[in-house]
Amino acid sequence: MADIERLDTWVRYKNGLCSDCTGACCSMPVEVRLPDLVRMGVVDEFEMDEPLKNIAKRLEKQRIIQHFNFKHGIFTLMRRANGDCQYLDQQTRLCTIYERRPNTCRNHPKIGPRPGFCAYTRNPNQGRKVTYER
Incomplete structure (x- = not known):
């Protein structure tokens, strides 16, 4: 499991990784x-x-x-008191403004604290595949 604060724990990003993630990137500023x-x-x-x-x-x-x-x-x-983005749905862990999201989010993880890597954290409650990325 990746720790958002420890870049050395981040995993190399690959397509589809967001489909069962907790949206860890959505707790970054x-x-x-x-x-x-x-x-x-x-x-x-x-x-x-x-x-x-x-x-x-x-x-x-x-x-x-x-x-x-x-x-x-x-x-x-x-951000919310727990650090999550205010536009992150607390139940689904998906962006509520996905089509209108800012460039920072559109370009993650190509840019950011560790380009090409993300703080992927598998969502144990995710029993379905999501057909779109965060």
């Missing part, structure tokens, strides 16, 4: 940019001309983001 937030539907396209600082304040108040890096224009999504 997710950094997003403004176009991701528009795709996710939490920022309107008309707001894109507004100062990022104002958008960040609104999203922090709504508990959508937990941090905004002004220097790099990067937002960090809010």
